[in-house]
Amino acid sequence: MAIRPLQILFVLFMLHPNYSNGSENWILEPTGNYEIPLDFPQLGGLSAINVHQSGKRFVTISDKGKYFIGNIERDNAETIIDIQIIESGSLLNSAGEHLSGRNTDSESLTTIDNQAFFISFESNHRIMFHESLQAPGTFLPKHTDFKKFSPNKGLEAIAVNSKGQIFAIPEEPPGEDVDFPLYKFNGETWSIFSRFPTSGSFLVTDSVFLPDGDILILERDYDWSVGFKMQLRLLHLNDHTITGQTALLSLNSGLHNHEGLSLWQNESKQFFITSISDNNFLPFVTSEIKEFKLQKTNINK
Structure with a gap:
């Protein structure tokens, strides 16, 4: 049976973890890298x-x-010691077939209860809903801006807040726009919730909502003298707009092009941020995982 967008939004609201809201600010403490x-x-x-x-x-x-x-x-300090792949496969299109051609470029994902997923794609710019990673995808409607995206600079970041609302950000502003749009999906259509300025030549690569309802943006730049650079920028949100921003982290990552971002809690309820890099399938470059402990500063916005 086909799933309609409003049904997707209802399922998302019912299943997505509801972290407490507040007005906390945050700092990041590096906890380790794993290649x-x-x-x-x-x-x-x-x-x-x-x-x-x-x-x-x-x-x-x-x-x-x-x-x-x-x-x-992991060890007792939550540092990664090893990873093991237990399952792998191909994402499926709406007909249940393996993706092919310009439909394959999957860029971001956000999850419902770690079982169902929204996945964004470049080239053929779209967002698909998958009841599981093994299930066929269901198309979400498109915003008119999606037609303005460059082939390789589309929807790099999607995230879901504690209210079950879906947000998306492109890698660069579309068309002749100067600022980044922050798109919001209401179950039927997309709208531009707000806009925020670019940060030099950094491009957006992923995002995740923090427990207080603000959104953390992962961005990437490249400099021939130092290689890749990454930064984490926090956008402060209320119910209607972006109210401000805070730079949390900026560092040189060398060969490692960080594109993925995740928020998680350990058994002691401590929050952590994980990022992962894209090695562009180069045989001499590893994929790197960076992790940070997310700490409250207890300073009001």
Whole structure:
């Protein structure tokens, strides 16, 4: 049976974890890096990650329309020791067939109860709903802006807040626009919730909502002298607009092009942020996982 967009939104509202709202500000404390060994050649081109089960399980997708489910082994400090892939496969189109051609470029995912997923795609710019990673996709409607995206600079970031509302951000402003749009889906159509300025030549690569309802943006830049650079920028939101922004992190990541972002809690309810890099399938470049402890500063916005 086909699922209508409003049904999707209802399921999302009922199942998505409801973190408490507030007005906390945050700081990030690095907890470690892990480089996926080169003897995992299938784990290339990674564009998104979801970490769950208290940091012990992950889902990642590649920009070739592939998904991977794995286990994470950690030490007592929550630092990654090892990963194991337990399942992999191809994402499916609405007819239940493997993706092909310009339909394969999966870029971001957000999850409902770690079972159902919204996945965004470039080239053929769209967002699909999958009841599971093994299930056919269902098309969500498109905003008219989607036609303005460059072929390789489309919907890089999708995220769901504690109210079950879906938001999306493109890699760069569409067309002749100067600022980034923050799109919001109401169950039937997309609207532009608000806009926010670019940060130099940084491009958006992913986003995730924090427990207080603000949205954390992962951005990437490239400099020939130092390689890739990554930054994490926090957008402060109310019910109607973006009210401000805070730069949380900026660092050089060298060979590692970080594209995926996830928020998770360990068994002690401590929040962590995980990012993952896209090695562009280069055989001499590893895929890197960076992790940070997310700490409250207890300073009002």
